[in-house]
Amino acid sequence: MKSEDSDKKLCDLCVIGSGPVGIIVALEYARLNPEKKILLVEYGYKDQGFENGLDSSIINMNPVNHHSPPECTNKGLGGSTATWGGRCVMYDEVDFIDRPIIKNGCTWDIDLFNEVNNYINTAAGYFECGCANFSLHNIPKFKNKRIVENFAEGVVTDSVLERWSMPTRFGKRYKKEIAACSNLSVIEAFEARDFSPPDANGNISTLLVRNVKDKSVIGIESKFFVLAAGAQETTRILLRNPQLFKLLGNVPDALGKYYQGHLSGKISTVRFEGDPEKTEFGFLRDDDGTYLRRRFQFSTDFLVKSNLLNTAIWLDNPLYYDPGHGSGAMSFIYLAMITPVLGKKLAPPSIAESITKRKINGVRKHVWNVVKDLPGSLLTPAYIFYKRYCLKRKLPGVFLYSADNSYALHFHAEQIPDADNRMVLDADGETLVIHYNLSDEDVNSVIRIHHELDSWLRKFNCGELEYWFKGEELAAAIKLMSKDGIHQSGTTRIADTPDKGVVDKNLKVWGTQTFMYAAVRFFQPQVRPTQPFI
Numbered sequence: 001m002k003s004e005d006s007d008k009k010l011c012d013l014c015v016i017g018s019g020p021v022g023i024i025v026a027l028e029y030a031r032l033n034p035e036k037k038i039l040l041v042e043y044g045y046k047d048q049g050f051e052n053g054l055d056s057s058i059i060n061m062n063p064v065n066h067h068s069p070p071e072c073t074n075k076g077l078g079g080s081t082a083t084w085g086g087r088c089v090m091y092d093e094v095d096f097i098d099r100p101i102i103k104n105g106c107t108w109d110i111d112l113f114n115e116v117n118n119y120i121n122t123a124a125g126y127f128e129c130g131c132a133n134f135s136l137h138n139i140p141k142f143k144n145k146r147i148v149e150n151f152a153e154g155v156v157t158d159s160v161l162e163r164w165s166m167p168t169r170f171g172k173r174y175k176k177e178i179a180a181c182s183n184l185s186v187i188e189a190f191e192a193r194d195f196s197p198p199d200a201n202g203n204i205s206t207l208l209v210r211n212v213k214d215k216s217v218i219g220i221e222s223k224f225f226v227l228a229a230g231a232q233e234t235t236r237i238l239l240r241n242p243q244l245f246k247l248l249g250n251v252p253d254a255l256g257k258y259y260q261g262h263l264s265g266k267i268s269t270v271r272f273e274g275d276p277e278k279t280e281f282g283f284l285r286d287d288d289g290t291y292l293r294r295r296f297q298f299s300t301d302f303l304v305k306s307n308l309l310n311t312a313i314w315l316d317n318p319l320y321y322d323p324g325h326g327s328g329a330m331s332f333i334y335l336a337m338i339t340p341v342l343g344k345k346l347a348p349p350s351i352a353e354s355i356t357k358r359k360i361n362g363v364r365k366h367v368w369n370v371v372k373d374l375p376g377s378l379l380t381p382a383y384i385f386y387k388r389y390c391l392k393r394k395l396p397g398v399f400l401y402s403a404d405n406s407y408a409l410h411f412h413a414e415q416i417p418d419a420d421n422r423m424v425l426d427a428d429g430e431t432l433v434i435h436y437n438l439s440d441e442d443v444n445s446v447i448r449i450h451h452e453l454d455s456w457l458r459k460f461n462c463g464e465l466e467y468w469f470k471g472e473e474l475a476a477a478i479k480l481m482s483k484d485g486i487h488q489s490g491t492t493r494i495a496d497t498p499d500k501g502v503v504d505k506n507l508k509v510w511g512t513q514t515f516m517y518a519a520v521r522f523f524q525p526q527v528r529p530t531q532p533f534i
């Protein structure tokens, strides 16, 4: 590809992708270096449709467990924060510990965890999720309370927190700040395409970007580049530019491999003993109004000793689509979500699917639930609608009180890094092919960890689990219900040497001297992402 434009853009730092990573890197760098020129290159543009050229050149090999590409990311200023849910969680210590269950595939060390901790307050500020405190032990008004009567912390904990963002839509939220930065410019509707090869010192000088609308090409000369195009597109850019690894003699073997998401779903109900009024089933509020939520997690020692994957489990509603739950409010919400047009407006497709499971089921019984619970079946959703769509800090989710103290349990589990879960280029050198599967070990860990939670609750006369499937059916059920692709991670992993990873501890791409970061996410739960933020 050749630049048709002779007046190349010159800058000190070129950031590719304006999702949360790109925007934060660009704003922070611009503020700290007022004398430097920064250019933010974004593929998407205002009023872009749901479909786009990048997503339509992806082949998803596993539509059962991986959402379709347009549901997985968003293009345009702010990237995927246009539809993200806003749940912010901190990495756990265990994410940085190598363990047999992950086939000794952890290329991180604990120093990285400690280093990441230095930046979480700044990150939390951008994400507007309050202070970066992720433990209820540090919040006096909650520290002596438990999730349910009789519960005691030990193997299982109930004090690790989710903090919820507004949810902050980074494009809208930071547009003015970006415009106010005189040393920061943005070009939208440009796709990062081809890098010049590194010189003898590993410096990369030029990137060709292509106008998405008229296909014209311009060159960008920059001292440094930051790749912040999201896991999938960052990987595709690196795969399309093997010349970047000229000094290494080969493209790193790990590039595109060890793709991870989460296993996620519901297989059980917990029936608690004790006073239902004392069960903390929903959201808590921090002093500044930030929504917080408890989750069951497991201690580091226990996970390591038991060789189990890091898993969070939270209290949830029963399945919406099954009218057997008998709740008028839930039936009303379900009926609204399956209503054409309206359903699409209420939630992004992947979130809507987690509620409806794409099933149109028992409509008459749902209507009966609504009628018999009137007026609550309308008032509760109306109140939720107001809090979720009309306020600046939105109610992040809907969790309904259970008078009989029983709740569905939602699991969210780490996945084993597996070289066969990978992104590769097709023969045309453009199309990205995504191979993504769940292994038996992934699934067995989910089952075992539920048994452990059950034993722990019984030990303290706290409650017990009731499974929705027979023992021999659990594995197949988990494999069928888990679907990700919105929490992409793992294809440009950090490692101390290029034979194990793609970027070094500072996220500099191996084989280049130019600082070029393949940065992905700030807060993500239970996945050993390959790239913490810089």
Ligand SMILES: Cc1cc2nc3c(=O)[nH]c(=O)nc-3n(C[C@H](O)[C@H](O)[C@H](O)COP(=O)(O)OP(=O)(O)OC[C@H]3O[C@@H](n4cnc5c(N)ncnc54)[C@H](O)[C@@H]3O)c2cc1C
Residues within 6 Å of the ligand: 016, 017, 018, 019, 020, 021, 022, 041, 042, 043, 044, 054, 071, 072, 073, 074, 075, 076, 077, 078, 079, 080, 081, 083, 084, 085, 086, 087, 088, 089, 190, 191, 192, 193, 228, 229, 230, 231, 233, 234, 237, 348, 350, 351, 486, 487, 488, 519, 520, 521, 523, 524, 525
């Ligand atoms: C429906 C949904 C719900 C989610 N909920 C949560 C949640 O609750 N909590 C959580 O932690 N995470 C959640 N996520 C994931 C979260 O949104 C992403 O992890 C996060 O946005 C990744 O940030 P990023 O900056 O790395 O990439 P992105 O946000 O994907 O941004 C990348 C940007 O790069 C641009 N780009 C791509 N290729 C090119 C190119 N070649 N040239 C120029 N620009 C390019 C894209 O257009 C995009 O704007 C959710 C995601 C989705 C889709």
